[in-house]
Amino acid sequence: MTDFRAPPVSVTIDRLTRRLGGVTVLDNLSLSIARGEFMVILGESGCGKTTLLRQIAGFDAPDSGTIHFGERLMSGAGATVPPEKRNLGIVFQSYALWPHLSVAENVRFGLELAGLPTQAQEARVAQALAQVGLSGLAGRKPSDLSGGQRQRVALARCLAKAPGLVLLDEPLANLDPALRQSVRQEFVAMRRALGSTFLYVTHDQSEALALADRIAVLHQGRLAQCGAPQTLYRTPATAHVARFVGDGMLVPAVLLGGKEAAGFPTEIGGLRVFLRAKTGQEPGVVTVCLRAHDLEITPPGSPGTLAAVAGGAMYQGSHWRVSVSVPSLGDRWLELEHRVPPPEPGSAIGLAIRDGWIIPGAE
Numbered sequence: 207m208t209d210f211r212a213p214p215v216s217v218t219i220d221r222l223t224r225r226l227g228g229v230t231v232l233d234n235l236s237l238s239i240a241r242g243e244f245m246v247i248l249g250e251s252g253c254g255k256t257t258l259l260r261q262i263a264g265f266d267a268p269d270s271g272t273i274h275f276g277e278r279l280m281s282g283a284g285a286t287v288p289p290e291k292r293n294l295g296i297v298f299q300s301y302a303l304w305p306h307l308s309v310a311e312n313v314r315f316g317l318e319l320a321g322l323p324t325q326a327q328e329a330r331v332a333q334a335l336a337q338v339g340l341s342g343l344a345g346r347k348p349s350d351l352s353g354g355q356r357q358r359v360a361l362a363r364c365l366a367k368a369p370g371l372v373l374l375d376e377p378l379a380n381l382d383p384a385l386r387q388s389v390r391q392e393f394v395a396m397r398r399a400l401g402s403t404f405l406y407v408t409h410d411q412s413e414a415l416a417l418a419d420r421i422a423v424l425h426q427g428r429l430a431q432c433g434a435p436q437t438l439y440r441t442p443a444t445a446h447v448a449r450f451v452g453d454g455m456l457v458p459a460v461l462l463g464g465k466e467a468a469g470f471p472t473e474i475g476g477l478r479v480f481l482r483a484k485t486g487q488e489p490g491v492v493t494v495c496l497r498a499h500d501l502e503i504t505p506p507g508s509p510g511t512l513a514a515v516a517g518g519a520m521y522q523g524s525h526w527r528v529s530v531s532v533p534s535l536g537d538r539w540l541e542l543e544h545r546v547p548p549p550e551p552g553s554a555i556g557l558a559i560r561d562g563w564i565i566p567g568a569e
């Protein structure tokens with residue numbers, strides 16, 4: 207069979223600004239997505255994710271800034287290439303299927319518009335439906351499908367079209383947790399089958415961490431950080447990213463000096479520990495991001511630990527998630543992962559800090 211897939215495109219967003227109803231929804235945003243990359247746009251509700259996707263799809267034009275696909279100017283600087291001329295596949299959370307058409311007709315719809323010969327259309331539809339496991343349901347109407355099956359039809363439509371760029375707007379939002387996991391796997395398979403560039407919008411950090419080559423965190427219409435999932439998790443650029451990706455706990459601290467063999471000497475609540483920091487971080491008051499697995503309960507009074515008090519614990523299967531309160535940090539509550547039954551609430555404990563990341567700059 208001939209390869210009908212469109213080559214993946216790169217997307218370059220340069221200083222894009224969009225104001226809506228007097229609010230700057232996208233604020234001087236620049237972002238480059240490589241050919242064939244799986245980029246996830248992550249951010250809380252209202253940060254501008256859908257507005258950005260609409261800009262890339264060509265449903266809306268920017269106030270300033272440009273969008274290029276490869277070398278080709280798509281939006282801004284006088285250009286407005288309409289959505290149907292952008293060779294896109296779009297998967298919405300609402301599925302956006304035609305209710306009066308069958309599953310196969312929905313998948314075929316875009317191919318008819320593209321003027322593909324009937325036989326080639328049939329072949330692509332059959333192949334796409336087989337890929338998402340819906341061959342047996344080709345004649346059904348969308349109303350006779352489950353939510354997961356409907357979303358698979360939307361994926362099949364995308365597969366059949368084989369575009370250079372696939373945009374996905376919260377595609378799992380309407381599915382229950384069990385289905386989410388399996389449809390998520392479909393995205394991975396679809397990406398492998400198409401080789402297209404994927405741009406996936408979500409507010410769900412676990413989806414982002416699981417799927418992305420790189421994650422772009424959007425905060426109030428600006429790019430807070432863009433990098434590989436591990437980079438965002440281990441070295442968040444801002445307090446917002448630390449909290450939003452991996453539920454980082456933020457504590458005040460004092461960086462005491464430059465890097466030593468064990469790391470950057472830092473004082474947290476009166477305890478001297480060695481942490482990670484960006485090269486060139488100035489000593490002084492800083493904010494530290496701690497993860498639950500960086501903390502450890504020790505016997506009370508153990509050397510090199512903070513005096514703390516055990517709080518409640520929640521059993522999570524492989525471990526307990528335990529809350530502890532630290533008097534020298536103003537009775538701040540921290541959470542940690544504990545592999546054996548935890549101490550009774552109210553018990554005095556020691557708290558060891560094994561790792562932590564100093565948020566760059568003074569916050």
Ligand SMILES: Nc1ncnc2c1ncn2[C@@H]1O[C@H](COP(=O)(O)OP(=O)(O)OP(=O)(O)O)[C@@H](O)[C@H]1O
Binds near residue numbers: 228251253
């Ligand atoms: N046409 C409009 N007029 C005025 N404000 C708008 C308009 N469209 C969007 N906004 C505002 O712009 C902001 C960003 O909206 P957008 O839909 O892009 O956010 P989002 O990150 O996709 O949120 P969600 O995850 O809830 O879908 C919101 O505060 C929204 O209220």
